[in-house]
Amino acid sequence: MASDKEIYLDNAATTYCNGEVFYAMQPYFITNYGNPNSVHQSGYAAREAVEKARASIAKIINADPDEIYFTSGATESNNWAIKGIVWASPIKRILVSEIEHPSIIKSARWLAEHGVEVEYIKVDENGIISISDLLSKLSKPACLVSVMTANHEVGTVQYINTIANICSKNNVYFHTDATQALESVSINVKEMNITALSLSGHKIYGPKGVGAIYIKRGTPIDVFMHGGHQENGMRGGTYNLPAIVGLGKAVEICMRDGNTNNTRMKQLRDYFIKEVEAKIPGVKLNGHRNQRLSNNINFSFRGVIGESVTAMLDTMGVRVSTGTASTSEQLRRSYVLQAIGVSDEYIYGAVRFTLGRATTKEDLDYTINCLTTVVKKLRTLSPVNIKAGGSENV
Numbered sequence: 001m002a003s004d005k006e007i008y009l010d011n012a013a014t015t016y017c018n019g020e021v022f023y024a025m026q027p028y029f030i031t032n033y034g035n036p037n038s039v040h041q042s043g044y045a046a047r048e049a050v051e052k053a054r055a056s057i058a059k060i061i062n063a064d065p066d067e068i069y070f071t072s073g074a075t076e077s078n079n080w081a082i083k084g085i086v087w088a089s090p091i092k093r094i095l096v097s098e099i100e101h102p103s104i105i106k107s108a109r110w111l112a113e114h115g116v117e118v119e120y121i122k123v124d125e126n127g128i129i130s131i132s133d134l135l136s137k138l139s140k141p142a143c144l145v146s147v148m149t150a151n152h153e154v155g156t157v158q159y160i161n162t163i164a165n166i167c168s169k170n171n172v173y174f175h176t177d178a179t180q181a182l183e184s185v186s187i188n189v190k191e192m193n194i195t196a197l198s199l200s201g202h203k204i205y206g207p208k209g210v211g212a213i214y215i216k217r218g219t220p221i222d223v224f225m226h227g228g229h230q231e232n233g234m235r236g237g238t239y240n241l242p243a244i245v246g247l248g249k250a251v252e253i254c255m256r257d258g259n260t261n262n263t264r265m266k267q268l269r270d271y272f273i274k275e276v277e278a279k280i281p282g283v284k285l286n287g288h289r290n291q292r293l294s295n296n297i298n299f300s301f302r303g304v305i306g307e308s309v310t311a312m313l314d315t316m317g318v319r320v321s322t323g324t325a326s327t328s329e330q331l332r333r334s335y336v337l338q339a340i341g342v343s344d345e346y347i348y349g350a351v352r353f354t355l356g357r358a359t360t361k362e363d364l365d366y367t368i369n370c371l372t373t374v375v376k377k378l379r380t381l382s383p384v385n386i387k388a389g390g391s392e393n394v
């Protein structure tokens with residue numbers, strides 16, 4: 001059974017490409033297609049477009065343009081940040097939070113297999129970094145701390161200012177993955193003492209396959225992509241010109257419309273939370289209630305499997321996910337939910353709803369109706385629930 005409805009509430013997985021972004025990119029495929037490294041007029045025009053995008057990215061985080069490097073996305077930026085900084089440092093010890101995106105967690109594991117000491121900073125039940133754990137782990141020398149600005153699954157926003165200041169006082173570099181946070185959290189890398197920051201185009205209504213990394217001037221970091229002399233020889237590879245132009249435009253739109261979008265989304269988010277908590281028994285909001293992304297809602301429904309909820313909502317035209325796009329095909333305990341201590345009865349029933357610029361209150365009302373029906377139905381079928389003594393007991 002398929003529905004002719006299409007309600008997209010998976011904006012943390014990816015967003016649509018904004019029309020203004022698309023039209024800004026278009027000429028760079030067909031007419032202005034020069035290689036930004038070419039030393040002729042076509043190359044100069046292309047180079048100018050790349051530098052304009054770089055300046056916009058620098059502006060949104062208060063960096064200087066020469067501190068911004070283009071990459072293929074936040075996965076690459078994250079890999080480069082932590083591998084590049086640790087390889088360039090004589091201190092082979094890093095600290096990362098236990099709820100980082102897999103591009104950090106798996107890079108850290110790989111580094112551990114290659115002789116680097118890796119420790120995982122604990123988070124509390126809301127997903128906030130434990131400052132006491134960070135401080136105790138910093139009593140031994142480390143070269144880098146990496147803590148994401150906001151979590152992709154439960155939406156918790158960290159106090160990165162505090163963490164960055166602690167790192168600075170301890171002479172440790174600080175990297176933050178701001179992929180999910182660029183539009184909703186204001187970041188000033190200079191004031192906040194941030195050494196490196198990752199971002200991506202397709203989470204902010206830009207194109208997929210392009211991102212950037214900010215690296216504070218003077219930070220020792222190894223080259224990640226060996227190749228041509230693009231990006232000061234730090235990241236080889238012909239510029240993805242249309243995508244870079246698109247990323248620049250997407251960032252400009254975040255700067256222009258971010259406040260308005262965030263205010264609207266926060267109202268919708270809080271409305272959805274309130275309605276679901278009032279209408280569905282046995283729900284648990286995962287992540288911090290207030291210190292969370294303006295578009296993120298992550299609920300666990302007791303006695304149901306999140307994957308069953310997402311599949312049934314899909315047939316009703318509602319696109320949601322259990323967590324990250326990278327892990328949701330497999331039924332397993334989310335490491336993020338484990339880290340924040342979600343109990344067994346709730347951990348399998350998590351569903352993430354991430355609102356977007358196009359989301360309306362009507363979309364949410366329809367979703368809440370579908371969700372109420374789906375959860376009720378699944379609870380009557382669930383063996384977990386039969387053991388628990390009936391659907392309305394949850």
Ligand code: PMP
Nearest residue numbers: 073074075101152177179180200
């Ligand atoms: N970090 C976070 C927090 C993310 O949510 C994602 C995307 N799921 C990434 C990194 C990877 O970004 P990209 O898809 O651009 O490689």
